[in-house]
Amino acid sequence: MARVQHAKGDLRAVVRQLIDEAPWGWSSCRPEHDAPAGKRQTEEEPGPRVAPDETGAVNYVYVFDLEARRLDAFSTCVGDDGKRIGSVVFSPTGAPDLPALDLLPEERVAEPHLPGDELSAQALMDCLNGLPELKSDSAQLQWVNTAERPDHALSITFRVLIYEDGALAHVEEQEWNAVPPSARREPERVRHFLEALVEVVREDSRWLNSFWIASQDALRRSQARQRERFARILRAHAVRDLGSEGAS
Secondary structure, eight states, X not given: OHHHHXXXXXXXXXXXIIIITOTTOEEEOSOBTTBXXXXXXXXXXXXXXXXXXXXXXXXXXXXXXXXXXXXXXXXXXXXXXXXXXXXXXXXXXXXXXXXXXXXXXXXXXXXXXXXXXOOOHHHHHHHHHTSOOOBOSSEEEEEEEEEEOTTSOEEEEEEEEEEETTEEEEEEEEEEEEEOXXXXXXXXXXXXXXXXXXXXXXXXXXXXXXXXXXXXOHHHHOBOOSHXXXXXXXXXXXXXXXXXXXXX
């Protein structure tokens, strides 16, 4: 979806890049610092084979319908039998009609924009430093720094310190691609998201998990803007991802 938007709606160009120019597949299509175009597989190390009789190593299949300007996603996980899990249609300029293929019900919301001055990396760091402390008996979160990525998104580097019997056992450091370029134009929206994250994590120390926090992508996946809505989304993700019970 990000590639179609980057190509300004030229689906044929995207298909050429993803399929014709990468015959051995991809390990990741997401741009990274060390690989702006993503990471391709090679003939020496090819990706899993995709065929009607070989789906055991494949979790999802994505199909572009060029005439319909549509991307369909199918699940081949055990028991799913190739069912379609979602579709997104792109406008002629590349704008998708959904921000993600697998939205939770809580994410299907559109709230009025909160425009403001473009958020800088320093302003984001100042916002993080103003948040309440995230700490439990066994873990503590530290905000380290922020940076602007090549795609103009803002990343947050943070650490979670893990304690055992009162002593520091190990440190988990994550670079979180938290703020997409579009959200930088709504600094209050970003602040509401971060405040909701702190609120939800403080409710249950099990959610003070570096990998879970770094996976939260509500600023991209949803069109939510208010703190209360972000909190509902985060709780829903915590219940799904961590198997928590009793959250509302």
